[in-house]
Amino acid sequence: MLFRGERLYGVKFPLVQLVLGVANERDITVTCGLRSVADQQAAVARGASQTMKSKHLTGDAVDLAVMVGGTITWEWTKYVELADAMKHYAGRHGVHIQWGGDWKTLKDGPHFELVGDGTVAV
Secondary structure (H helix, E strand, O other), X not given: OEOOHXXXXXXXXXXXXXXXXXXXXXXXXXXXXXXXXXXXXXXXXXXXXXXXXXHHHHOOEEEEXXXXXXXXXXXXXXXHHHHHHHHHHHHHOOEEEEEHHHOOOOOOOOEEEEEEEEEOOO
């Protein structure tokens, strides 16, 4: 597990909890958390994002990368496995998340975001 504190700085607590919990079981790294407006504009300009309404701007989103042998892999099946783990952990802790890989367009395997305030009504 490779975490750099500044990559989780500003990310909302329920999402940080999920990331840290899953990181105890899987080799992952945080590639992006909170973004400034300038960072988001740059992401849009390079095609890494399609919107200036990104949840990264509010700390409601995080991008994770799966590590294999100390190197990031972009193999889709690894992100499906990561999403399953994140969703399972979220369900156990009453946190409502959405995975970018479930989107109908622009599938974004590394992306996880809180839905609403992240809490699940009981």
